Amino acid sequence: MSDNRATQSHKAKKLIERMSKKLNRQMVGSMAACVHCGMCTEACHYVLTNPDDPTYAPAYKADRIRKIFKRHFDWTGRVLPWWVGAKSIKTDAELEELKDIVFGKCTNCRRCSINCPMGVDYATFNRMARGLLVSVGVMPEGVAVVSKDQWEIGNQMGVLKEEYIDTLEWMSEELSDEMDDPEAIIPIDKMDADVVYSINPREVKYDPRTIADAAKIFFLAGENWTMPSEGWDMTNFGLFSGDDDLGGAVALRLYEKVSELHGKKLVISECGHGYRSTRCEGPNWSAHSVPFEMESSVLTMLRYIKEGRIEVDKTKNNVPVTFHDSCNNARSCGLFEEPRELLNLVVTDFREMVPNRSENYCCTGGGGAMSMTEYTPQRLKSAKIKADQLKATGAKIVVTSCHNCVDGLADLIRHYKLGMEVTQLVNLVANAVIVPEKIAVEEAATAEKPKEVAVEHSLEKFKILVVDDEDDIRLYYTVLLEDNGATVIQASDGEEALKLAKSEKPDLITLDLNMPGKDGGEVFEQLRKDPGTAQIKVCIITGRPELRRLIYNRPVPQPEGFLDKPVDDSRLLYDIRKILEVG
Amino acid sequence: MPEQKKIQNCELRLIQQDITDFEVEAFVFYAQPNLELGAGFGSAITRRGGQSIESELKEIGSLSVTEAAVTGGGNLKAKYIVHAVGPAFQEEQIEEKLHTTILTALKKAEEKEIRQIAFPPMGAGFYGIPLDASREVMMRAFEEYLSQGGKMEEIVICANDAREYRAFQSAF
Ligand code: SF4
Ligand code: SF4
Numbered sequence: 001m002s003d004n005r006a007t008q009s010h011k012a013k014k015l016i017e018r019m020s021k022k023l024n025r026q027m028v029g030s031m032a033a034c035v036h037c038g039m040c041t042e043a044c045h046y047v048l049t050n051p052d053d054p055t056y057a058p059a060y061k062a063d064r065i066r067k068i069f070k071r072h073f074d075w076t077g078r079v080l081p082w083w084v085g086a087k088s089i090k091t092d093a094e095l096e097e098l099k100d101i102v103f104g105k106c107t108n109c110r111r112c113s114i115n116c117p118m119g120v121d122y123a124t125f126n127r128m129a130r131g132l133l134v135s136v137g138v139m140p141e142g143v144a145v146v147s148k149d150q151w152e153i154g155n156q157m158g159v160l161k162e163e164y165i166d167t168l169e170w171m172s173e174e175l176s177d178e179m180d181d182p183e184a185i186i187p188i189d190k191m192d193a194d195v196v197y198s199i200n201p202r203e204v205k206y207d208p209r210t211i212a213d214a215a216k217i218f219f220l221a222g223e224n225w226t227m228p229s230e231g232w233d234m235t236n237f238g239l240f241s242g243d244d245d246l247g248g249a250v251a252l253r254l255y256e257k258v259s260e261l262h263g264k265k266l267v268i269s270e271c272g273h274g275y276r277s278t279r280c281e282g283p284n285w286s287a288h289s290v291p292f293e294m295e296s297s298v299l300t301m302l303r304y305i306k307e308g309r310i311e312v313d314k315t316k317n318n319v320p321v322t323f324h325d326s327c328n329n330a331r332s333c334g335l336f337e338e339p340r341e342l343l344n345l346v347v348t349d350f351r352e353m354v355p356n357r358s359e360n361y362c363c364t365g366g367g368g369a370m371s372m373t374e375y376t377p378q379r380l381k382s383a384k385i386k387a388d389q390l391k392a393t394g395a396k397i398v399v400t401s402c403h404n405c406v407d408g409l410a411d412l413i414r415h416y417k418l419g420m421e422v423t424q425l426v427n428l429v430a431n432a433v434i435v436p437e438k439i440a441v442e443e444a445a446t447a448e449k450p451k452e453v454a455v456e457h458s459l460e461k462f463k464i465l466v467v468d469d470e471d472d473i474r475l476y477y478t479v480l481l482e483d484n485g486a487t488v489i490q491a492s493d494g495e496e497a498l499k500l501a502k503s504e505k506p507d508l509i510t511l512d513l514n515m516p517g518k519d520g521g522e523v524f525e526q527l528r529k530d531p532g533t534a535q536i537k538v539c540i541i542t543g544r545p546e547l548r549r550l551i552y553n554r555p556v557p558q559p560e561g562f563l564d565k566p567v568d569d570s571r572l573l574y575d576i577r578k579i580l581e582v583g
Numbered sequence: 584m585p586e587q588k589k590i591q592n593c594e595l596r597l598i599q600q601d602i603t604d605f606e607v608e609a610f611v612f613y614a615q616p617n618l619e620l621g622a623g624f625g626s627a628i629t630r631r632g633g634q635s636i637e638s639e640l641k642e643i644g645s646l647s648v649t650e651a652a653v654t655g656g657g658n659l660k661a662k663y664i665v666h667a668v669g670p671a672f673q674e675e676q677i678e679e680k681l682h683t684t685i686l687t688a689l690k691k692a693e694e695k696e697i698r699q700i701a702f703p704p705m706g707a708g709f710y711g712i713p714l715d716a717s718r719e720v721m722m723r724a725f726e727e728y729l730s731q732g733g734k735m736e737e738i739v740i741c742a743n744d745a746r747e748y749r750a751f752q753s754a755f
Contacts (some may be wrong), residue, residue: 014673135711137672145622151708253744401586
C-alpha cells in the first residue's frame with residue numbers, strides 16, 4: 001500500500017493521510033495529465049529570471065508533489081514506483097524542503113496553468129500542498145502569524161476592533177470636513193443598506209485614505225451604504241495558506257454579517273485575492289449559499305459614472321499611468337476590461353503594459369509572498385521581469401486593483417529604483433470626482449435623503465409610545481412627534497413600556513435597547529410574544545448598534561425599523577412615516 | 584442568545600465574545616511551549632493588556648505540552664490569564680493531551696482561588712483541532728473535573744464567531 005511506514009515521520013504520515021481527503025477530480029486530472037512538454041516553463045517569472053536553475057520550472061516543482069501522489073494514490077506508482085517516478089515523503093527534513101518549494105518558489109499566480117495545453121493547473125495543487133503542510137504545522141513563520149491573526153482577531157493584520165472603529169470614525173470626520181457637510185459620514189452597521197462595503201485590513205493599518213476616498217465616492221453618489229463593525233475583512237489568507245477551513249470561516253463571517261445587516265449587496269474594495277476568495281471561492285469553502293449580490297468596487301464606481309451619479313474630470317489625473325492586472329482578478333476571475341474602462345474615464349494618458357490581462361506577469365508578491373520574509377531575496381530577484389515590464393511603459397504611476405499588488409509592486413519599484421508610484425482606481429476616481437458646490441451638494445443629498453415632512457400634521461391619527469431611559473431624549477422625540485400631530489406617551493423603563501403598550505395600544509413604539517432593568521431586547525421579545533401587543537410596530541433606536549444582537553437572536557419577527565442615535569429630525573420623521581405608511 | 588446549563592454546582596455558559604476583551608476572573612490562552620504570546624489572541628493580550636504579562640511569562644520560562652501557568656491580566660478586563668500549553672497540528676495523541684491540558688488549566692486556576700473562568704474552543708482554528716472534537720474533549724474534561732470536586736463556579740465558553748458558537752450549541 002505504501003512505503004515502509006515504520007520509517008516515516010508522524011507528520012509525513014498525517015500529510016499523506018490528509019492528501020487522500022483533498023484529492024478531487026480536478027486535482028487528480030492535473031496530477032496525471034502532465035506530459036512534460038515544457039510549455040509552462042517560460043510562463044513562470046521565477047524561470048525567466050533564473051534561466052539556469054531547473055528547480056524553478058513549474059513541471060519540476062509539480063513533480064515534487066506528483067511523486068507523492070503517484071506513490072500512494074495511483075496504481076502505476078504503487079506497482080512500478082521506479083518506472084513512473086513515484087516516491088513517498090518520509091522525514092521532517094523532506095517536509096521542510098517541500099515547504100521551501102511550494103511557499104518559496106511559486107506565488108500561485110496561475111500563469112503556467114493557462115499556458116498548459118493539457119489543462120494542468122499546477123497552482124491548484126501547489127495550494128493543496130501548502131494546505132497539507134500547514135495542517136502538520138510546517139509553514140513559514142509569516143504564514144503562521146497572518147493565519148493566527150485572521151483566525152483569532154478576525155483579520156489578516158491583527159487590527160483590533162477598537163482600532164478599526166477609530167479609523168472609520170476618523171475618516172468619517174475627515175470626510176465631513178472635506179465636504180463641509182455633517183451628513184457626509186461613514187455609516188457603521190446601518191441596517192437595510194443597499195451597499196455593505198468590505199475592505200482589506202491594510203487600508204486600516206497603512207492606507208486609510210483609500211477608505212476616505214471610497215466614502216467620498218459613496219457619499220457623492222448618494223448611496224445608501226454602510227460598513228460593518230465586525231466581519232469586515234474581505235481578504236482571506238486561506239487562499240494563500242491552502243487552509244480551506246480558514247477560507248470557509250473567514251468567508252462565512254463576512255457573509256453572515258451582511259445578512260445580519262440585511263444588506264442588499266456586498267461591495268468588495270480593490271483586492272485581487274479578497275475578490276477571488278469572497279466572490280468565487282468563499283461559497284464553496286464555507287458551504288454557504290450567499291443570498292445577496294457581490295461585486296468589486298471597480299464595477300460600482302464604473303456604474304456610478306455611467307449612470308451619472310458622479311461626475312469626473314479626467315484632466316485632474318494627467319500623469320502617464322499604466323495598469324497592472326492582479327493575477328487573482330484577471331486570470332482567476334476574468335476582471336480585466338472593467339478596470340480599463342474606468343481608468344480611461346478618469347485619466348488622460350493610459351498606457352498598456354505588455355503582456356497584459358490574463359497574460360500579465362505576477363507582481364511577484366502574490367500568494368502571500370510578502371509575509372514570507374525568508375524568501376525575500378529570491379522574490380526580489382524574480383521581480384526583475386516585472387521591473388522591466390513596468391519600465392518599458394514609461395508611465396509614472398502604476399495602477400492596480402489589489403492591495404497585495406500595491407505592496408509587491410512598491411517593493412520592487414524601490415528595489416529596482418524605478419521611481420514610479422503605485423495607486424489604486426479608488427484614489428484616481430476620488431481625485432477626478434467633481435464635488436458640486438455646497439448648495440448643489442445639499443440639493444443632491446436631500447434628493448436621496450428623507451424628504452422633509454411637508455404636512456405638519458401628518459402623524460395626526462397616530463399614538464406613539466416613546467421608550468428611553470434618558471429624559472432629554474424622550475423629551476426631544478415627544479416634542480418633535482407632537483409637533484407633527486402624533487399623540488405621544490412615554491416610558492422610561494422596560495416594565496413601564498410593557499404596561500403602557502398593553503393598556504394604551506399605541507400604533508408604534510420607539511424602543512431604546514440599552515436600559516437599566518429589562519433591556520430593550522427582552523421588552524421587544526415580550527411585546528412580540530403577547531398576542532395583545534404583537535401587532536404593534538416597533539422602531540429600535542440605539543446608540544450602540546452592536547446591541548442589535550439582542551434583537552436578532554430572538555425567535556420572533558424582526559422590528560419594523562432600526563435607527564442609530566444620534567437621530568436628526570428629518571431621519572426620525574422619515575422613518576416613522578415610512579413604518580406607519582404615511583404619505 | 585447565550586446558552587447555559589449546570590454541571591454539578593457549576594454554571595456552564597456559551598457566549599459569542601472576544602475572550603481577550605471579556606470581563607471575567609480568568610481566561611485560558613492556548614499557549615505554546617515557549618510561552619511567547621505571538622499573534623492572534625496573543626497579540627490582542629499584549630496590546631490590550633500591556634507589558635506586565637510578558638514580563639511574568641519571562642520569569643516562568645517555558646513549559647511542556649499539557650502544562651499550564653497563571654499570570655495577571657495586566658490592563659485587560661480579566662484579572663488572570665491561564666496560559667495552557669495545548670497540543671497542535673495533528674500531533675500524536677492529540678485528544679488525550681488536550682484533555683489533560685484542560686484539566687491542568689482548571690487545576691492551576693483553582694490554586695489561585697479562581698472561581699470563574701473562560702475557555703476558547705480549545706485547539707480549534709489555527710491549531711487545527713476540528714470544532715466537534717474540541718467540544719467533545721472540553722465537555723468530557725469539564726464533567727470529569729466537576730464530578731471530582733472541582734470548585735469552579737462558572738465556566739464560560741467564548742466562541743469567537745457564529746460558526747464556533749453553533750458548533751458548541753449541541754453541548755447545551
Ligand atoms: S505545460 Fe502542462 S503538460 Fe507541459 S510540462 Fe507544463 S504542466 Fe506539464
Ligand atoms: S503558478 Fe506562477 S509562480 Fe507558480 S509555477 Fe506557475 S507561473 Fe510560476
